Amino acid sequence: MTRSLSAQVGLALITxxxxxxxxxxxGVTVAGAFLPMKGGIIQSFTPSLAAFGxxxxxxxxxxxxxxxxxxxxxxxxxxxxxxxxxxxFSTERGGTHARVVTLIVFLPFVxxxxxxxxxxLIFFRDVGIDRSLLTxxxxxxxxxxxxxxxxxxxxxxxxxxxxxxxSLDLGASRWQTFHRVILPNITxxxxxxxxxxxxxxxxxxxxxxxxxxxxxxxxxxLWGMTRLGITPAANAILAILLALTLAGSALAIxxxxxxxx
Amino acid sequence: MxxxxxxxxxxxxxxxxxxxxxxxxxxxxxxxAMSFFSVEGVxxxxxxxxxxxxxxxxxxxxxxxxxxxxxxxxxxxFVTTLIAYPVAVFINGLQGVxxxxxxxxxxxxxxxxxVMKIYAFRSILGGNGLLNRMLLATGxxxxxxxxxxxxxxxxxLVLAVLLAPFAILPILLSLEKIPAALxxxxxxxxxxxxxxxxxxxxxxxxxxxxxxxxFTFIMSIGDFVTPQMVGGPxxxxxxxxxxxxxxxxFNWPFGAALGVLMAAVIVVVLALAMRLGRVPGGASR
Numbered sequence: 001m002t003r004s005l006s007a008q009v010g011l012a013l014i015t016x017x018x019x020x021x022x023x024x025x026x027g028v029t030v031a032g033a034f035l036p037m038k039g040g041i042i043q044s045f046t047p048s049l050a051a052f053g054x055x056x057x058x059x060x061x062x063x064x065x066x067x068x069x070x071x072x073x074x075x076x077x078x079x080x081x082x083x084x085x086x087x088x089f090s091t092e093r094g095g096t097h098a099r100v101v102t103l104i105v106f107l108p109f110v111x112x113x114x115x116x117x118x119x120x121l122i123f124f125r126d127v128g129i130d131r132s133l134l135t136x137x138x139x140x141x142x143x144x145x146x147x148x149x150x151x152x153x154x155x156x157x158x159x160x161x162x163x164x165x166x167s168l169d170l171g172a173s174r175w176q177t178f179h180r181v182i183l184p185n186i187t188x189x190x191x192x193x194x195x196x197x198x199x200x201x202x203x204x205x206x207x208x209x210x211x212x213x214x215x216x217x218x219x220x221x222l223w224g225m226t227r228l229g230i231t232p233a234a235n236a237i238l239a240i241l242l243a244l245t246l247a248g249s250a251l252a253i254x255x256x257x258x259x260x261x
Numbered sequence: 262m263x264x265x266x267x268x269x270x271x272x273x274x275x276x277x278x279x280x281x282x283x284x285x286x287x288x289x290x291x292x293x294a295m296s297f298f299s300v301e302g303v304x305x306x307x308x309x310x311x312x313x314x315x316x317x318x319x320x321x322x323x324x325x326x327x328x329x330x331x332x333x334x335x336x337x338x339f340v341t342t343l344i345a346y347p348v349a350v351f352i353n354g355l356q357g358v359x360x361x362x363x364x365x366x367x368x369x370x371x372x373x374x375x376v377m378k379i380y381a382f383r384s385i386l387g388g389n390g391l392l393n394r395m396l397l398a399t400g401x402x403x404x405x406x407x408x409x410x411x412x413x414x415x416x417x418l419v420l421a422v423l424l425a426p427f428a429i430l431p432i433l434l435s436l437e438k439i440p441a442a443l444x445x446x447x448x449x450x451x452x453x454x455x456x457x458x459x460x461x462x463x464x465x466x467x468x469x470x471x472x473x474x475x476f477t478f479i480m481s482i483g484d485f486v487t488p489q490m491v492g493g494p495x496x497x498x499x500x501x502x503x504x505x506x507x508x509x510x511f512n513w514p515f516g517a518a519l520g521v522l523m524a525a526v527i528v529v530v531l532a533l534a535m536r537l538g539r540v541p542g543g544a545s546r
Contacts, residue, residue: 028381
């Protein structure tokens, strides 16, 4: 159905205004990596790469970035493995088991991160576990598990039972069936879930803030900086991450374009 | 089927439920239990009491912040969804590469650090910030405006913009599902474009609208970072008060009780969203 020109212009205008509002803070962030700024105001228009040069000496910042990558990687691997087990369990059992598992898995995802974070904070204190990167990682698993679970469970349901039953009828063990029949069929959804989990973990702030000990991740480091001002080196890291994301997105769009005639 | 039951031996169930209990169920129950405890100095007294809830409901400051926060988050959810809807309609009307580019352009910013975006917003909205400078330079205002400087207006604006992509996606997903044949049929029956939009598109996209509204509401009510950063000294929200109970105020039981109230509000919002999300006269999807 075609739309009237005035309606189309109006819609485009609203979209453009929203994009300006969304990209305003991103522009400020990138500008801060190249231009001298004070309290968000550009001081002079002579761009420099000094902030990128300082990166190699800013060990605290680099360390927090490494910790974020480590927490993200571990939380993602645990989540995807656990979600696979849970999804297998609920698709095999169905009925009440499936409903109960889904309800529990989605609870920390549906509740605001704050409620989940505080629950874990109180729980860890009750059982006497000190706050550290370990508690942060567990917190991330609790939050991102639902995403992985949903992706994998949907794929398993689509896969159906006939192939699995055929494999078992032909005398394959449960492990062989998982390894040779189920796993190859769900690889795509495992990869997609892992990517999404890692992205969510990478910028997780609210739960991490409640569960972190002395060692902190990158978002918490930034949060700590906000009082005195975020350093240009942090802006430089964010500019690099943004460039990588945009390059990845452009690549994905390009691949999509090539795959479509 | 007989072989399949092998997968589901009791031991498997036990392990599965033990993991879920340790990771999710017991922490949430600890949280609930904490709301019935009390604090004495620096130790927590585990004798059950309703004191925290009584205090929460009788303290006039607490109740006013509570209702103000619900109003604020309701407004954020409403306005964000209102802005997101036309954007989703626009994206849905595009085809091919343009569609993917615009979809990526609206969602890619989600990847940039949440804290950094709020921080950047603070510098844009501040008294000497970009927004005021632009308004001064263009002569729209004569003196720097403090309308968006460290108050609830700033919290409102920042969250509405930051949460917009989360509202666009579910609406777009529900718009995509509407068969083109329906609007074509309506057009053949000589319905105007506006009538088609009002009677076909909007009702059929109700699941997306409901998800967008509830998601933005939950995200904003549970946020304490944004009010802390741009709310200023008077921009207290419920989330910020809860957070302070676990920090400086050090009253975990009271903070947990306020958290339980927040969770209760969310359950109500989700129930309302489920009602709203039903497509009128059709089977639920």
